Amino acid sequence: MTHDSTALLEGDDRAPVVSLRGVSLSYGSNVVLRDVDLDFAPGRITALLGANGAGKSTLIKALSGANPRYAGSISVAGTEVALTSPTVARLHGISAVHQKVADGIxxxxxxxxxxxxxxxxxxxxxxxxxxxxxxxxxxxxxxxxxxxxxxxxxxxxxxLRISDAQLVTLARALRHTPRLLILDEPTSALTSAEADRLFDVLRALRADGLAIVYVSHRFGEIEALADSVVVLRDGTVQSHSPRPFEWNGILHDMLGRATELAQKREHVHRGGTVVAEVQGVPLFPEARPLSLTIRGGEVLGVLGLIGAGKSELAEVLGGLARPAGGSLTLNGAPYAPRRPGDAIAAGVVLVPEDRQRQAILPGWSITQTVSVPFLTESSRWGTLRRDLETDRAAAVVADLEVVTESVQTSTDDLSGGNQQKVIVGRWLSANPRLAVLDEPFRGVDIAARRGIGAHLNTLAQSGNAAVVFSSDVDEILEVSDRIVVLVAGEVALDGYADTLDRATIVTAFIGADTTPERTTA
Amino acid sequence: MSRTPPGNTTVVDRIRGGALDTVSAGIVRWGFVAVTVLLIGFFALTEPNFRTADNMFGMLKFIAPTAIAGLGVMLAMTVGGIDLSVGASAGFAVSIAAWTMVVGNQVGGVAVGVVLVGGALIGALNALLIVVARIPDLLATLTTMFVIVGLKLLIVDGKSISSQMTLADGSSAPGRFTPDFLWLDRGNIGPVPVPVVIFIALTVLLWFVLERTKWGRALYAVGANAEAARLAGIRVLLYRTAAYVGCGLLASVAGLLLAARIGQGDVSAGNSLLLDAMAVSLVGVSVLGMGRPNAWGTALGAVLIAVMVTGFTMIGLPYYAQDFGKGIVLLVALLFSFTFSRKRTVVVAGSMTN
Structure with missing residues (x-):
């Protein structure tokens, strides 16, 4: 599967717009990019794939001038250039649209x-x-x-709605008539209809001869869009393969081990005891009251678009917001948390949607981040016991296979996916009665997603309940025993994974299946 | 790396950069301690009077009120806030202590109690404005500063209060500064003056609470990311309130020491305390390279300023050169915190709202 990545791909005789030769980058002693040789041809969409921490973001930063401390050479149209700042990169025709839309507005x-x-x-x-x-x-x-x-x-x-904001940042990048456009997970905040609109735009741009680098964790998108796939692992280019994509090989290159792309749930569990019940709670002012039973022994996947009431429901369960009406029960008793602390004490934990804003403490180590919700458990007479804190952090790092030098490493130095593993892991370490995860797989690679999914399964199998909220059908299909589709604050579909097929779910979800079909290798 | 274009670093550069990083991290961490030690060494060698034990304790005693007020500001900074009312609170404490003893004819212990309650109330007022009324901390504590100064002047009719002073009705005030109160400044515990003992005890206490207890960790968590702290189950409003109340208490302790030192209720006392306290706590952020407000750093910052001021005075520099010196120290400290440090500095002075 591994090609000589410096060679131009067969049938691609156009001169590359941008070439990288021996590009390396390190943060301190940590080498994150090693001798990368790559060519980007005009009129081609190159997908950039890699697990969290593989070096994708770093490569993009070097290319877009955001990190000028790279070694090696980058040439544009055959001429070597020094990309010392984003402005210089733009002048050379390289524009980037970064993952966080909000940062661009x-x-x-x-x-x-x-x-x-x-x-x-x-x-x-x-x-x-x-x-x-x-x-x-x-x-x-x-x-x-x-x-x-x-x-x-x-x-x-x-x-602006987030999808429109995304388009604004894209329009801005295109104003400079770039020769190379870099898109970092452009669809992570878009609905599938909006994503389709974006794909049409990208195809038109490709036809005009623009070279596009497309970073995504979503294989369906890459299958639908890309002309070639570059896989990064541990900072080196593992492979650069043209169509048709051989997904098993690509996954192997990405993860360093054999993995199936589509993972059918071998066993769909049916839960028994009722852990929590939502009774007649309107999720937003004009919505009809929602009722939902959450059972132990099963992973419940709640699928919904932005605005369907996912986050609102997650917040009500996690004690962030009080229900506007109706009532909740937990283990059969009334459950009315007034603040997150009450929910945690009752055994309900929430992994929030926006990791940076709602979970990460800038400059804090993994140990300290993991420890925050458990300060009382980790202390005696109010005095913190470092050994207990370190034990818990080490267990989280080991359980979720967080890639880090030590538990003392600052979470700032972790990749997004590893940060997410730390956050999810710390909540699961509480052995919760009910774990609520709001969009836990955003920016998380497939291996991490599988890891988190497996842990939710384990939690459920010990009789507890897990609820995953997502706007991605495939994510939900992968992790859930039972699937609930939420539309405008109401349950549009509720059933077990083995009784539903994808089309039924998607129809309930958006009315029609407009997402590109996932490719099974 | 012959392919390296001009303007980019080579591998060799990066290795050299790594060594430089280590050196600069060392400077950031120990630079201030080194400067303090060098200054002490220099003055000790050149000025025979400087190296006496009396002078060492004298310096610490002199700086104790500033240091304690600085610890208060530091406490507000841990939750991402700032308190501009510490100087006013200290001044309020000076006048209220004097008023309680002289006009109210009470003993020192009562005065101390009244002042501490007053300090806690001022802190609670700040917390009320910031946490409940959601006024940004910079503006809220600025308002409190004016309110407190004004309230103090109203209580004492705009006058300094001294023992057995003549009151408005022509009679003589019944009370005076009692010896037990003056002990706060003039007393010794063993060879150590009382203000120094209080200063060190409070530093150790705050260090312990902030670095070793769950409450300290929670305070820092609120300062680092209040939303994340809330979602982790921390009672953010409670901790922010506690930080401001603690700050008010520390400011009033500083005021008590000032009152005992002056021996009368000087209405202008505490006026210069705010800026010094602020400087000390900001210096404290960079001392030891911690990049966050901390107790020992604040104490060390205060000591550095004390050494500088005393030394400058001894070698005959005019008093107005001291402010210049303080300014330079603060500038260097801020450069270390924000410019040279690779660590992200967590100080959000005066920009926090709910």
């Missing part, structure tokens, strides 16, 4: 100003003309086939 500025943000940063044009800005923004958005009204363009960008 400046609230308080209008949508049009956000599209033209790079102009505001530049020295030229001190005086702004609103009319000219609107025209320029409209031209930029037209490249994406979008025709937004002046009213939309003049509104505050903070009010």
């Amino acid at each position: 400046v609230p308080g500025l209008t949508v049009a100003e956000n599209v033209l943000l790079d102009n505001l940063a530049g020295a030229r044009g001190v005086m702004r003309s609103r009319r000219r800005d609107l025209a320029a923004a409209r031209r930029a958005l037209a490249l994406l086939g979008l025709d937004w009204s002046d009213r939309v363009l003049s509104q505050d960008a903070r009010d």
